[in-house]
Structures are given as C-alpha cells and as structure tokens.
Amino acid sequence: MGEIHEKTDVILIGAGTMSATLGALLKELAPEWEIKVFEKLSNAGEESSNEWNNAGTGHAALCELNYTPEKPDGSVDIKKAVKINEQFQLSRQFWSYLVNSDLIRDPQDFIMPIPHMSLVEGEENVSFLKKRFEALSNNPLFQGMEFSDNPEKLKEWIPLIMEGRTSNEPIAATKIDSGTDVNFGALTRMLFNHLKTKNVEVNYRHSVEDIKRTSDGLWEVKVHNIDNKTCEYHAAKFVFIGGGGGSLPLLQKTGIPESKHIGGFPVSGLFLVCNNPEVVEKHHAKVYGKAKVGAPPMSVPHLDTRYIDNKKTLLFGPFAGFSPKFLKTGSNLDLIGSVKPNNVLTMLAAGVKEMALTKYLIQQVMLSNEQRMEELREFIPSAKSEDWEVVTAGQRVQVIKDTEAGKGTLQFGTEVVNAADGSIAALLGASPGASTAVHVMLEVIKKCFPEHVLEWEPKIKEMIPSYGVSLAENPELFREIHASTSQALGLGEDLSLGQSVS
Numbered sequence: 001m002g003e004i005h006e007k008t009d010v011i012l013i014g015a016g017t018m019s020a021t022l023g024a025l026l027k028e029l030a031p032e033w034e035i036k037v038f039e040k041l042s043n044a045g046e047e048s049s050n051e052w053n054n055a056g057t058g059h060a061a062l063c064e065l066n067y068t069p070e071k072p073d074g075s076v077d078i079k080k081a082v083k084i085n086e087q088f089q090l091s092r093q094f095w096s097y098l099v100n101s102d103l104i105r106d107p108q109d110f111i112m113p114i115p116h117m118s119l120v121e122g123e124e125n126v127s128f129l130k131k132r133f134e135a136l137s138n139n140p141l142f143q144g145m146e147f148s149d150n151p152e153k154l155k156e157w158i159p160l161i162m163e164g165r166t167s168n169e170p171i172a173a174t175k176i177d178s179g180t181d182v183n184f185g186a187l188t189r190m191l192f193n194h195l196k197t198k199n200v201e202v203n204y205r206h207s208v209e210d211i212k213r214t215s216d217g218l219w220e221v222k223v224h225n226i227d228n229k230t231c232e233y234h235a236a237k238f239v240f241i242g243g244g245g246g247s248l249p250l251l252q253k254t255g256i257p258e259s260k261h262i263g264g265f266p267v268s269g270l271f272l273v274c275n276n277p278e279v280v281e282k283h284h285a286k287v288y289g290k291a292k293v294g295a296p297p298m299s300v301p302h303l304d305t306r307y308i309d310n311k312k313t314l315l316f317g318p319f320a321g322f323s324p325k326f327l328k329t330g331s332n333l334d335l336i337g338s339v340k341p342n343n344v345l346t347m348l349a350a351g352v353k354e355m356a357l358t359k360y361l362i363q364q365v366m367l368s369n370e371q372r373m374e375e376l377r378e379f380i381p382s383a384k385s386e387d388w389e390v391v392t393a394g395q396r397v398q399v400i401k402d403t404e405a406g407k408g409t410l411q412f413g414t415e416v417v418n419a420a421d422g423s424i425a426a427l428l429g430a431s432p433g434a435s436t437a438v439h440v441m442l443e444v445i446k447k448c449f450p451e452h453v454l455e456w457e458p459k460i461k462e463m464i465p466s467y468g469v470s471l472a473e474n475p476e477l478f479r480e481i482h483a484s485t486s487q488a489l490g491l492g493e494d495l496s497l498g499q500s501v502s
C-alpha cells in the first residue's frame with residue numbers, strides 16, 4: 001500500500017465532457033499549467049457523456065417545448081429558449097475553434113446536422129405550438145423555423161410518424177433544419193486525446209475517495225489506484241469535481257460551507273432502440289413531443305435519428321425510472337449515503353413536495369415493454385415490437401436545495417457550486433447538460449479565476465467571438481458566426497431560408 005504525494009496546478013476529477021471542456025479551455029488560456037485527471041473507469045466519456053447514455057441532442061431550444069412555457073395570459077415565454085440557444089452557440093464556436101486549429105479533427109464524427117421538430121396533437125396544443133412558433137419567429141436565433149398543421153406537409157416531413165395515423169385530432173409540427181445530433185461520447189474522447197498531446201496526465205482506473213484542504217491552502221485528493229490497489233495523494237491549487245452523478249458525494253467530502261443543505265435525487269432512463277434498418281431509413285429528424293402530466297422536464301418523449309459509430313440509428317425515449325445509484329456504474333447505497341445531518345430536512349421536504357414526480361416515476365418503473373411500445377405508437381402508429389429493444393441510459397442526479405420557492409426544491413438545471421475563494425468547484429445537475437458545457441465551464445473560469453479573466457479575455461474572444469455579446473440582439477453577428485461554425489463543423493446549413501407557415 002504505497003502512498004504517493006504529488007503537487008500540481010489543476011486536478012480534474014472525472015473524464016466526462018465537463019472535465020474535457022474545462023481542460024481544453026484551460027490548456028488554451030494557461031498552457032503552462034500542469035493538469036492531472038483522475039477517472040475511475042477505463043476510458044473517457046463512459047458515464048452520462050457516453051453516446052448510448054444520453055439523447056445526443058444539441059440543445060438549442062429549437063424543439064424542446066419545456067423551454068417555452070405558456071404564461072397565464074396565454075402568451076409564450078421564450079426567455080429560457082433564447083438563453084439556451086445563446087449557450088449552445090458558445091459550444092459551436094469553441095468546437096469550431098478546436099477544429100480550425102487542428103486540435104481535434106473530423107467533426108462529422110461528433111456532430112451531424114439533423115432537423116429539430118416539435119410535434120403536438122389536440123386543438124389546445126396546436127394553438128400553443130402556433131403561438132410558440134410566432135414568438136420564436138421574431139428572433140434571429142430561430143430563423144428558418146417552419147410551422148405546419150397540414151397533414152400532407154407533415155407526411156413529407158415525418159412519413160414514419162404519419163404512416164397509419166387514424167386519429168382525427170388536429171396535429172401540427174414545427175421544423176428547423178439547423179438542429180444537430182451530437183455524439184458527446186466521441187467528442188469527450190477526442191478532447192481527452194487532444195489533452196494528452198498537451199501533456200495533461202490522464203489517469204484511468206483511479207477513483208477519488210476523499211478531498212481535504214491542507215494547511216498550506218492546497219486541496220489534497222486521495223486516489224485509489226484500482227489496478228495497483230494502492231493509495232495516492234495528489235495536491236493542487238485548484239480542483240474541479242466533474243464526477244457527473246458522483247460529484248455530490250465528493251463535494252460533501254470537501255466540507256466547504258457551500259456544500260451544505262444540498263441533496264441529490266437520481267432519475268434513471270431507458271431508451272427504445274430500433275434494430276430494423278428499413279424503419280431507421282424512413283425517419284430523419286429529432287421529434288420532441290409534450291411531457292405527460294407529472295413528468296419531469298427531462299422526460300419529454302422524443303423520437304431521434306442518431307449517428308452513433310458513423311451509423312444512422314433511431315432511438316425513442318427516455319422512459320424515466322428510479323435507481324438509488326448516482327452513476328450507472330454506481331452503488332445502491334449512493335442515495336442513502338448522500339443524506340447528511342445538514343441536508344436531511346432539505347431532502348425530506350423535497351420528498352413531501354414532489355409526490356407527483358414520485359407517482360410518475362413509480363408508474364414509469366412499472367411499465368412493461370409492451371406498454372413502452374404503446375407509448376412509442378403514439379409517435380409511430382405502425383411500430384412493431386420485434387423491431388425495438390430496450391437500452392439503459394445514464395443516471396441524472398437532480399439537485400435538491402433550499403430556494404426562495406421553499407425548502408427542498410428540486411432543480412432541473414445545472415449548478416456550479418464553488419468555494420468562496422474559487423479554489424474548488426463542482427458541477428451538479430444534468431440539464432440542458434453537455435450541449436452547454438462551454439458556457440458552464442466559462443462560468444467556472446469566471447468564478448474561480450477572476451484574477452486572470454481580464455488577461456484571458458482576448459484569447460477567449462479569439463476562441464468564442466460572441467463571448468459577452470448577445471447574439472439575439474446582434475442578428476448580423478449571429479448570421480456570420482452561424483455560417484462560419486456551420487462551415488467548420490461541416491453542418492452545411494443555410495440560414496437564408498425565411499420562416500414559413502404551411
């Protein structure tokens with residue numbers, strides 16, 4: 001049982017897309033800094049960032065109806081949609097910078113163009129979708145969106161969904177061709193390969209067990225080397241806890257005041273994957289529907305064309321479920337182990353408040369495969385059970401904290417939690433997730449390295465030209481950036497198309 005004591009500038013815990021993004025940003029901003037990564041699995045991007053564990057949607061609010069709620073006066077609030085779209089534009093710019101600088105190659109291996117569509121049935125929903133379309137149409141970020149409630153047009157857009165549809169309910173969809181399918185697993189692996197060429201030490205099969213502050217103000221990380229069965233101690237001036245679902249238990253170990261009164265609630269997911277190439281060929285879009293009553297926002301059903309291992313495939317879901325694990329590869333004791341004296345009331349309050357969610361999750365867990373197929377048939381009436389199989393997706397640990405809305409409020413976004421002096425930060429939560437990794441990691445940089453931000457700003461603007469500027473308010477700049485990122489990433493989109501209704 002050897003003990004190794006080593007010092008470095010930065011330690012990144014976890015080799016998911018968040019650590020990859022932060023590492024890649026820091027290597028451009030401070031190339032001389034020494035960075036070490038500790039990942040308990042054998043490769044990068046194996047947990048939530050893996051292509052089979054998430055839906056691969058480049059979330060830009062082009063199709064997700066939960067980002068555009070209806071206000072009490074009947075109008076549609078697009079503020080959140082605009083914010084998420086702006087955040088996705090930052091990711092596109094950083095990825096383009098990496099490709100243009102030859103730091104990563106072959107963007108088609110991680111990002112592909114795919115129309116994003118929203119689909120609804122019923123008079124009320126159709127009227128909501130039309131209002132949403134009209135509200136978004138006035139914004140340059142959503143240029144090119146089309147609306148149709150004409151079944152003939154919908155047959156052109158989504159033949160598989162319209163085939164054999166007998167319902168007389170009004171139906172409508174919006175479609176925008178500038179959507180993307182992102183293989184976050186491939187992207188994460190590419191980023192770690194790039195980091196290795198920049199002398200970042202990436203240690204796989206190294207599990208972080210404890211984090212403590214040392215007397216000289218550094219953070220000491222206790223690491224279990226799984227292969228050697230040894231214990232190592234590494235110290236750093238800055239630690240990023242990018243453990244995905246595993247971040248909360250590690251944050252709790254730091255003992256920083258900011259880690260208190262926070263809990264986590266794991267929601268697991270399942271997808272149906274189509275194994276019939278003829279069916280796969282008939283569909284070409286990501287089609288998002290409306291969430292069921294009581295369903296959490298990340299359980300909106302969608303039928304997605306995906307590109308995985310350079311092969312087109314079709315996934316439907318996610319079906320929510322419950323498992324007490326915080327990671328897919330985690331332990332059944334994760335949830336109970338995260339309950340501490342400082343967060344037990346927060347957790348209990350959430351349990352009482354979230355009865356609708358609990359009921360929904362129980363119903364989802366109880367679904368048989370045939371019942372899941374029935375849900376799929378709401379999208380594809382002709383779906384045959386033999387063409388589809390179930391795959392288990394990643395775990396999402398939703399943050400529970402005390403907010404103005406009350407004790408124990410379930411949060412559906414991502415949260416950066418950092419020590420007041422910026423020496424350690426953790427990322428909690430999972431939505432909108434990997435798509436907005438660049439925005440979230442720039443937040444980490446702003447919060448944790450305020451003394452460097454001014455000096456780094458010119459480089460940040462070189463990598464992300466719209467940094468600090470609202471693209472929604474600068475349509476010309478948006479068009480320019482959209483065109484250059486489309487070219488760099490091989491997305492070949494044409495924004496000259498105007499909005500249309502048919």
Ligand SMILES: Cc1cc2nc3c(=O)[nH]c(=O)nc-3n(C[C@H](O)[C@H](O)[C@H](O)COP(=O)(O)OP(=O)(O)OC[C@H]3O[C@@H](n4cnc5c(N)ncnc54)[C@H](O)[C@@H]3O)c2cc1C
Binds near residue numbers: 014041209242429430
């Ligand atoms: C079902 C589902 C669908 C989703 N769909 C989308 C989508 O369509 N679009 C989108 O943008 N986002 C989506 N997301 C969210 C997205 O997948 C996550 O936000 C993102 O992958 C999180 O990246 P991460 O690096 O924080 O975590 P992860 O990718 O989970 O990486 C964390 C890493 O830390 C390691 N680790 C944990 N604890 C330790 C420890 N103690 N020591 C060492 N290593 C440790 C883990 O092994 C893992 O490799 C989805 C998520 C799920 C679950």
